Amino acid sequence: MSRTQARREVTLAEYVAATEGVACRKDEGVVDESPRAYKPIEAVMAAQSDLVEIVHTLKQVVCVKG
Structure with a gap:
């Protein structure tokens, strides 16, 4: 979704x-800025699994727009 x-x-x-x-x-x-407007990070990382190694997963706690 855009x-x-x-x-x-x-x-x-x-x-x-x-x-x-x-x-x-x-x-x-x-x-x-809704989370629905962004691709799920799991899908993004899975698409490049041959390029990266997931070491940590972070949780969003703040969003600053502007």
């Missing part, structure tokens, strides 16, 4: 639920 598509499809309530536990703005101006 960020433009996320602006059209992701509701504020869905964004708030998806970012629970993450310190970030929770308003209409940032719904395009």
